[in-house]
Amino acid sequence: MIRLFQRLLLFSGLQKKRLIRSFLAYLVSSFFEMIPIMAILTVLTGILKQLSGDVMPESTIWISLGIMIVSIVGRIVFVNLSANARTLGSFAFGSEKRMEIGERLKRAPMGYFNENRLGDITAAVTTTLGDLEQQSVTIMENVAGGFIHAIVIGIWLMIYEWRIGLISLAGLAAALIVYSFIGKVGRKYAPRRQAAQAGLVTAVLEYVQGMGVVKAFGLAERTGKAVDAAIEESKEANIVLEKAFSKMTALYQTVFKLARAAILVFAPYLLAGGSITPEKCLLLLVSSFMIYAAVEVAGSMSSIARAVEASLDRLDNIMDIPSLDENGADLVPENFNIEVKNMSFGYGEKEVLHQISLSVPQGSSCAIVGPSGAGKTTLVGLIARFWDVKEGQITLGGRDVREYTSGSLLKNFAIVFQNVYLFEDTVENNIRFGRPDASEDEIIAVAKKACCHDFIMTLPDGYQTKIGEGGSSLSGGEKQRISIARAILKDAPIVILDEATASVDPENEQELQKAIRELTKGKTILMIAHRLSTVRTADQIIVLENGRIVQRGNHKELMREDGLYRRFVGMRSQAIGWTLKGGKAHG
Numbered sequence: 001m002i003r004l005f006q007r008l009l010l011f012s013g014l015q016k017k018r019l020i021r022s023f024l025a026y027l028v029s030s031f032f033e034m035i036p037i038m039a040i041l042t043v044l045t046g047i048l049k050q051l052s053g054d055v056m057p058e059s060t061i062w063i064s065l066g067i068m069i070v071s072i073v074g075r076i077v078f079v080n081l082s083a084n085a086r087t088l089g090s091f092a093f094g095s096e097k098r099m100e101i102g103e104r105l106k107r108a109p110m111g112y113f114n115e116n117r118l119g120d121i122t123a124a125v126t127t128t129l130g131d132l133e134q135q136s137v138t139i140m141e142n143v144a145g146g147f148i149h150a151i152v153i154g155i156w157l158m159i160y161e162w163r164i165g166l167i168s169l170a171g172l173a174a175a176l177i178v179y180s181f182i183g184k185v186g187r188k189y190a191p192r193r194q195a196a197q198a199g200l201v202t203a204v205l206e207y208v209q210g211m212g213v214v215k216a217f218g219l220a221e222r223t224g225k226a227v228d229a230a231i232e233e234s235k236e237a238n239i240v241l242e243k244a245f246s247k248m249t250a251l252y253q254t255v256f257k258l259a260r261a262a263i264l265v266f267a268p269y270l271l272a273g274g275s276i277t278p279e280k281c282l283l284l285l286v287s288s289f290m291i292y293a294a295v296e297v298a299g300s301m302s303s304i305a306r307a308v309e310a311s312l313d314r315l316d317n318i319m320d321i322p323s324l325d326e327n328g329a330d331l332v333p334e335n336f337n338i339e340v341k342n343m344s345f346g347y348g349e350k351e352v353l354h355q356i357s358l359s360v361p362q363g364s365s366c367a368i369v370g371p372s373g374a375g376k377t378t379l380v381g382l383i384a385r386f387w388d389v390k391e392g393q394i395t396l397g398g399r400d401v402r403e404y405t406s407g408s409l410l411k412n413f414a415i416v417f418q419n420v421y422l423f424e425d426t427v428e429n430n431i432r433f434g435r436p437d438a439s440e441d442e443i444i445a446v447a448k449k450a451c452c453h454d455f456i457m458t459l460p461d462g463y464q465t466k467i468g469e470g471g472s473s474l475s476g477g478e479k480q481r482i483s484i485a486r487a488i489l490k491d492a493p494i495v496i497l498d499e500a501t502a503s504v505d506p507e508n509e510q511e512l513q514k515a516i517r518e519l520t521k522g523k524t525i526l527m528i529a530h531r532l533s534t535v536r537t538a539d540q541i542i543v544l545e546n547g548r549i550v551q552r553g554n555h556k557e558l559m560r561e562d563g564l565y566r567r568f569v570g571m572r573s574q575a576i577g578w579t580l581k582g583g584k585a586h587g
């Protein structure tokens with residue numbers, strides 16, 4: 001229990017003080033909750049006096065009324081103080097943690113973001129942190145507060161009547177032991193529940209994101225089954241956890257019932273033996289009901305306490321996001337020469353690129369070609385440090401890319417991916433993403449360069465038209481050109497371009513090529529090329545096969561060699577995806 005509170009406080013970071021304040025205010029409020037015992041004592045003494053023939057003094061009513069008013073006012077004030085600090089503290093730490101996760105994600109290698117992680121990350125920033133926001137302080141108040149409340153009354157009982165005090169504290173000690181068993185049950189079953197929750201998020205995300213493909217291939221039923229299975233697992237995990245908890249909670253409650261019964265029997269026994277007065281006996285009986293009231297709730301809170309613990313574990317894992325910036329500094333490269341030296345890389349155990357050496361001087365263009373799966377995307381990703389190399393080195397301006405922070409490195413790159421992603425925002429903002437401080441005129445100017453302006457003007461609200469998530473309301477060619485406009489606006493010295501494989505109609509194709517020419521004008525260019533027209537003009541062509549460079553040179557040189565390049569051109573190979581018409585390049 002203490003470990004859980006320590007973890008919670010550590011996790012709450014800047015909000016630690018607020019949470020402690022909330023907890024202390026709660027403890028003070030529980031003191032005000034206890035003082036009605038004194039009012040009861042006063043009234044009981046008065047009633048007994050009356051019963052024994054005396055007159056109950058009038059002051060009895062006023063004293064007990066005074067005590068009750070102090071108790072009510074004190075409770076209102078401190079419960080409020082506690083609730084305020086708790087609400088502010090827990091929501092503030094929730095948002096701080098979300099920002100922190102966001103910051104770490106920015107510096108994580110691209111390889112970190114695989115399908116499973118997507119579910120984990122989404123679950124962490126939504127449900128897991130949401131649960132923590134709601135439950136962390138409630139747990140502290142109810143569990144720790146409940147026990148402290150009972151200990152305080154127990155000590156008071158020890159002073160008032162030590163034998164009864166001893167019984168009540170013994171009951172409390174037994175309850176603590178049962179509570180620690182509940183903790184063990186939780187540690188055993190709660191992680192499965194959390195994993196099931198993340199699995200459910202992943203399954204639903206996948207289902208919704210892939211809806212187009214699912215429907216197109218009539219797989220709705222099969223994919224739906226994955227979601228059903230995740231729901232079933234989540235249900236099972238919850239049932240297993242709750243069943244285990246309910247048994248332990250019942251045992252926990254029984255301990256208090258037994259302790260109460262012991263007091264109920266022992267107090268009258270002491271009265272009968274003449275060792276306590278009737279009012280003392282009555283008060284002890286009343287106290288036996290009050291002492292465990294708060295701590296009993298702690299038992300039903302234990303499943304929440306375990307969930308909080310499992311949430312902390314899950315967030316600790318997410319917080320362990322590897323960072324690419326560990327030793328990076330904000331650097332400005334002296335030039336934009338790119339060198340790859342004896343570099344090898346694999347996503348896991350299996351190596352994908354082997355001993356690659358390559359030099360792209362500033363201002364030159366380098367086309368990377370090769371069959372599917374050869375490692376082209378991986379190679380350009382490594383140059384922009386989406387991952388770190390396993391062996392060898394990649395330098396920009398003579399310095400290892402690992403010496404830069406990812407921010408200062410990526411500033412030098414404008415990257416156009418083949419799979420364009422547009423945000424659910426206006427056309428203007430989607431372009432502005434390239435440089436947030438760009439003026440409207442600059443945006444129109446780059447849109448013109450990227451051959452987007454004309455079609456944007458035909459949209460219902462021009463530049464202010466909202467595009468659907470992923471750019472769903474635009475054609476492939478239009479999305480591509482918007483992403484090029486975004487890259488032109490960034491005006492970075494190095495352009496990484498993954499040329500689209502999909503063929504578009506000739507008019508669109510021409511515009512696309514024009515946009516690419518604008519983007520690459522005067523830049524250092526690295527491109528994954530699929531069209532012979534682009535490859536032909538490149539200063540340097542790298543032919544990759546199975547993760548190795550098998551040929552390098554310009555078009556003329558490579559056509560003279562009897563190798564993969566010429567075979568591909570000759571065979572009009574579809575493997576590379578070049579579209580050739582009558583032996584001539586198209587596009």
Ligand SMILES: Nc1ncnc2c1ncn2[C@@H]1O[C@H](COP(=O)(O)OP(=O)(O)OP(=O)(O)O)[C@@H](O)[C@H]1O
Binds near residue numbers: 375378
């Ligand atoms: N994120 C990843 N995790 C694990 N393996 C990967 C990942 N991305 C690519 N690979 C593997 O690395 C190898 C090279 O892939 P890469 O995408 O770089 O090839 P490519 O030449 O760009 O292919 P394509 O032309 O089809 O895009 C392939 O075997 C691929 O399966």
